[in-house]
Amino acid sequence: MNLNFIITFCIFHLSCAWEIPDNFAKTGHSNNWAVLVDTSRFWFNYRHVANVLSIYRSVKRLGIPDSQIILMIADDMACNPRNPRPATVFNNIKQHINVYGDDVEVDYRGYEVTVENFVRLLTGRLAPETPRSKKLLTDEGSNILIYLTGHGGNGFLKFQDSEEITSKELGDALEQMWQKRRYHEILFIVDTCQASSMYEKFYSPNILAVASSLVGEDSLSHHLDPAIGVYIIDRYTYYALDFLEKVEPSSSKTLEEFLKVCPKHYCLSTVGVRKDLFRRDPEKVPVTDFFGSLRPIELTTSITNVLLPAKTNKTKAIEPERKYSYVAQFPDVSKFT
Amino acid sequence: MGLLTDPRAGSGKIIKFLLKWERPLCFFLYISGIVWILLLALPIFNDNTYFSENALLPGLVTKESNLEQTTKQYYTHLINEMKRYPDVMPYAWLAAKLNQLHLDVFTHNFTLIYPFQEQQFTGQNIYGIIRAPRAASTEAIVVSVPFRPIHSIYLDTAPSIALLLAFAKFCRKQKYWAKDIIFLITEHEQLGIQAWLDAYHGVTSGNGGVLISGDLPGRAGSIQTAINLELHSMKITSIDVKIEGLNGRLPNLDLFNLAQNMIAKEGIRQSFQRRFDVKYKNKFKNWWYHFNTLLMMITSQATGIPTGNHGLFHRFGIEAITLEGFEKPGQQSSDGNFYQVGRIVESIVRSLNNLLERFHQSYFFYLLPSTDTYISIGLYIRSLVLIIGGIFVKAFSMWQRLQVSTSTEDKKNIVVKQSKDDGFDIGIITSEILWAHICGVTIATSPFALTYVGKKMDFRTEDSIYFGFVVITILTLIWPFYFRRQMKYKNAALICVIALVELGTVLMCIAMHNFSLALLAAVIYVPYVFILPIMPKQNFTKFHRMLSFGWISLHPFMIASLIIMCYTYVNFSSDSLPLILFRGYRAIKQAFVFSIVDSMIYGNWLYNVTISTMFPIWFLFWNILCSNIL
Numbered sequence: 001m002n003l004n005f006i007i008t009f010c011i012f013h014l015s016c017a018w019e020i021p022d023n024f025a026k027t028g029h030s031n032n033w034a035v036l037v038d039t040s041r042f043w044f045n046y047r048h049v050a051n052v053l054s055i056y057r058s059v060k061r062l063g064i065p066d067s068q069i070i071l072m073i074a075d076d077m078a079c080n081p082r083n084p085r086p087a088t089v090f091n092n093i094k095q096h097i098n099v100y101g102d103d104v105e106v107d108y109r110g111y112e113v114t115v116e117n118f119v120r121l122l123t124g125r126l127a128p129e130t131p132r133s134k135k136l137l138t139d140e141g142s143n144i145l146i147y148l149t150g151h152g153g154n155g156f157l158k159f160q161d162s163e164e165i166t167s168k169e170l171g172d173a174l175e176q177m178w179q180k181r182r183y184h185e186i187l188f189i190v191d192t193c194q195a196s197s198m199y200e201k202f203y204s205p206n207i208l209a210v211a212s213s214l215v216g217e218d219s220l221s222h223h224l225d226p227a228i229g230v231y232i233i234d235r236y237t238y239y240a241l242d243f244l245e246k247v248e249p250s251s252s253k254t255l256e257e258f259l260k261v262c263p264k265h266y267c268l269s270t271v272g273v274r275k276d277l278f279r280r281d282p283e284k285v286p287v288t289d290f291f292g293s294l295r296p297i298e299l300t301t302s303i304t305n306v307l308l309p310a311k312t313n314k315t316k317a318i319e320p321e322r323k324y325s326y327v328a329q330f331p332d333v334s335k336f337t
Numbered sequence: 338m339g340l341l342t343d344p345r346a347g348s349g350k351i352i353k354f355l356l357k358w359e360r361p362l363c364f365f366l367y368i369s370g371i372v373w374i375l376l377l378a379l380p381i382f383n384d385n386t387y388f389s390e391n392a393l394l395p396g397l398v399t400k401e402s403n404l405e406q407t408t409k410q411y412y413t414h415l416i417n418e419m420k421r422y423p424d425v426m427p428y429a430w431l432a433a434k435l436n437q438l439h440l441d442v443f444t445h446n447f448t449l450i451y452p453f454q455e456q457q458f459t460g461q462n463i464y465g466i467i468r469a470p471r472a473a474s475t476e477a478i479v480v481s482v483p484f485r486p487i488h489s490i491y492l493d494t495a496p497s498i499a500l501l502l503a504f505a506k507f508c509r510k511q512k513y514w515a516k517d518i519i520f521l522i523t524e525h526e527q528l529g530i531q532a533w534l535d536a537y538h539g540v541t542s543g544n545g546g547v548l549i550s551g552d553l554p555g556r557a558g559s560i561q562t563a564i565n566l567e568l569h570s571m572k573i574t575s576i577d578v579k580i581e582g583l584n585g586r587l588p589n590l591d592l593f594n595l596a597q598n599m600i601a602k603e604g605i606r607q608s609f610q611r612r613f614d615v616k617y618k619n620k621f622k623n624w625w626y627h628f629n630t631l632l633m634m635i636t637s638q639a640t641g642i643p644t645g646n647h648g649l650f651h652r653f654g655i656e657a658i659t660l661e662g663f664e665k666p667g668q669q670s671s672d673g674n675f676y677q678v679g680r681i682v683e684s685i686v687r688s689l690n691n692l693l694e695r696f697h698q699s700y701f702f703y704l705l706p707s708t709d710t711y712i713s714i715g716l717y718i719r720s721l722v723l724i725i726g727g728i729f730v731k732a733f734s735m736w737q738r739l740q741v742s743t744s745t746e747d748k749k750n751i752v753v754k755q756s757k758d759d760g761f762d763i764g765i766i767t768s769e770i771l772w773a774h775i776c777g778v779t780i781a782t783s784p785f786a787l788t789y790v791g792k793k794m795d796f797r798t799e800d801s802i803y804f805g806f807v808v809i810t811i812l813t814l815i816w817p818f819y820f821r822r823q824m825k826y827k828n829a830a831l832i833c834v835i836a837l838v839e840l841g842t843v844l845m846c847i848a849m850h851n852f853s854l855a856l857l858a859a860v861i862y863v864p865y866v867f868i869l870p871i872m873p874k875q876n877f878t879k880f881h882r883m884l885s886f887g888w889i890s891l892h893p894f895m896i897a898s899l900i901i902m903c904y905t906y907v908n909f910s911s912d913s914l915p916l917i918l919f920r921g922y923r924a925i926k927q928a929f930v931f932s933i934v935d936s937m938i939y940g941n942w943l944y945n946v947t948i949s950t951m952f953p954i955w956f957l958f959w960n961i962l963c964s965n966i967l
Binding site: 040043044077080081082083086112180224226227228230231 | 515691693
């Protein structure tokens with residue numbers, strides 16, 4: 001009874017100290033996943049790797065564990081022989097954050113990053129022997145953040161140097177996910193040229209899509225690091241990170257604010273948003289619904305009595321011993337012999 | 338129903354039009370081709386150069402080198418060493434310096450057995466390899482310098498050797514190389530580089546048993562690109578980028594752009610064909626300047642002789658250029674500027690290091706009217722096609738006329754006069770063509786016999802080849818007069834048609850390999866072919882006689898001699914006329930020998946192609962002009 005009392009006291013106290021947001025318990029999702037994909041290889045595409053690693057870092061900082069982040073990186077920039085800073089990837093000219101730091105778990109690397117693997121991952125059609133770390137083990141309560149970066153064109157996104165995924169294929173994969181109850185809501189972010197063409201063919205519910213540029217526009221890089229000799233981050237991702245850096249797991253920033261990140265005079269391309277499939281109002285959705293991993297906790301102010309289980313007599317029920325016998329063969333041929 | 342072979346089937350409107358306007362049309366095509374070439378130099382017809390290759394990342398990285406002091410130190414040591422051994426390359430010193438930098442240093446010996454006299458020359462190349470520290474040794478970049486002894490007739494290259502050593506020292510300390518870098522110092526100009534490349538790839542490019550390249554003791558990966566340095570002074574005020582390679586091959590335009598851009602970025606004047614980018618306000622002057630640059634490129638490409646050591650790399654699919662640095666005479670800048678020159682080389686090599694594949698994005702066929710504009714093959718080939726188109730129009734209309742005349746004759750002589758008389762005499766025609774070509778091939782292979790005979794008479798190689806060619810020329814000129822043959826007009830015309838078609842085809846084939854050569858040949862030969870008087874002798878006027886006499890000057894040997902004479906005159910116009918003639922005469926002798934030797938050592942096909950294709954065509958026309966056409 002003592003324990004009960006303490007818990008109730010604590011909860012009562014907390015509810016006085018915090019104003020619980022209205023929609024705190026109304027998100028409807030029970031877990032968060034992130035699929036972060038860099039689709040392009042080669043040294044001069046350093047910035048795409050930096051993009052995806054930066055998002056990875058933010059997502060992890062906001063609480064999604066590595067086990068629920070699928071990180072796909074098509075090329076190893078850190079160990080590229082051309083890298084003058086071996087074993088590092090930076091996303092800023094000041095080089096204060098090594099986004100390829102201590103604790104990066106890359107799930108799909110190099111030539112494993114293919115359209116087939118990506119679609120199989122989304123739809124859950126991977127071979128049974130695939131390790132858990134390479135599977136997207138989501139359910140109908142999962143909020144998924146999908147972030148893609150690479151080189152795109154009108155209606156496709158190039159994977160590696162050899163294949164591409166079309167917007168139709170991606171739309172179908174998401175529909176399959178919906179039908180298989182693999183997600184609750186999806187925040188889909190794509191940072192490529194003509195990015196908005198990627199979400200045009202979506203038709204499944206509960207998807208909020210953001211693209212770094214409209215059809216006919218290029219997504220541009222943000223700045224160059226002359227010490228490394230490559231462009232190191234794209235504009236949209238740079239400003240998105242700028243926003244995410246100020247987000248804490250407990251902060252109440254909403255998705256609407258995130259959608260306004262990178263206006264045209266910063267991005268030089270128009271950020272495209274598709275809201276019609278998303279059933280909630282982005283103004284009331286906290287960013288942490290997708291970028292963080294806050295489990296909804298139902299709070300109660302009423303006292304509940306937790307009854308301790310009564311001590312029962314645990315005597316083993318004695319089962320009567322059965323006798324086994326052979327059943328007659330079917331069809332019975334004994335009478336003919 | 339019109340059959341394909343029915344002579345009347347083709348006499349439609351177009352053919353009638355062609356027959357009527359044949360000569361004006363031919364000249365119109367020729368002139369429009371020439372005008373097209375002239376227009377190409379107009380800035381509005383040129384596109385600005387740009388980088389096609391994403392991976393190059395030109396000039397994005399901070400340059401870290403400061404080679405001024407190290408270059409100066411190496412330079413003073415090298416000059417001392419060269420003074421001690423004025424005639425040979427200081428092998429030991431160079432190898433020691435490269436060894437001190439902890440490079441993999443190797444020497445390569447090669448032998449040249451001079452084809453016409455049993456003489457042997459030997460030479461040595463020295464090269465050091467920096468292995469890419471974090472990559473497999475599968476690809477390499479070459480930085481090369483030709484060594485020239487103090488008494489060499491060519492401009493000094495000691496500063497570039499000093500820069501090469503200083504740059505090697507810088508590169509050794511860097512950890513970002515993804516390709517091996519080969520630092521190569523070659524001897525005996527192009528012989529050294531040819532022998533080294535042959536040895537590196539294990540092939541023999543020229544005739545067997547002439548240049549014996551041996552084997553290399555050490556190799557790096559497959560060579561992607563090469564930069565050849567020829568810096569003539571320790572104070573470089575301008576850098577010229579040379580691109581023309583063996584047989585008129587060019588490096589990828591991206592490499593040329595890269596070099597020009599990097600030079601401009603470091604604030605040194607860049608030039609092409611030793612001509613700076615000058616912008617005149619006067620439009621005509623501007624055009625004229627660009628046109629001259631273009632013309633210089635065309636003429637130097639047409640010879641098929643590499644303008645520097647870079648030219649021999651192209652055969653192996655290696656993109657290569659030469660950076661030639663000059664000092665402006667009279668300008669006394671207080672300091673050297675190898676700081677900048679070093680940074681140019683650094684940034685070029687750093688960009689090449691970024692490459693993921695061989696150069697393939699940009700043009701391989703182009704012409705350049707200035708350092709920052711280009712003319713693509715899609716534009717310039719039209720001029721040649723227009724010019725050559727005239728030949729085919731002429732051949733076709735001649736053929737049609739023959740058909741028409743046969744058919745009308747047939748109608749007149751219904752009296753059965755078997756086709757033996759009015760048809761073509763296939764035997765005469767084929768033998769004529771066959772003999773002309775056999776002559777061509779024989780002359781192409783004659784130099785060995787000429788030198789052999791010459792040696793018996795104690796002639797020098799130059800003399801025996803030159804006089805041999807003179808004799809051949811005279812023989813071919815008087816040959817048709819000696820056998821004063823009679824030929825029917827029809828046969829003569831058919832030979833003419835075949836020769837025209839062959840000329841057009843040969844020119845087009847040459848254009849595929851060396852556009853400039855085909856263009857120059859077409860500009861010279863095509864108009865003359867249009868006006869050649871192929872007609873029965875009784876219609877000949879004095880003017881016609883003169884025209885056919887003029888054909889002599891288009892004999893390949895004659896025209897080569899004329900061009901060299903003009904070239905000598907242009908270069909030494911201040912000398913007196915006899916002296917110019919003497920100089921020209923010596924130059925012609927040497928040019929013949931060089932073109933033959935080049936074809937043996939390097940595989941330059943200028944001599945072989947002109948003699949085995951252009952000569953027979955010339956000879957066919959000459960035979961017809963001289964024979965008695967009935």
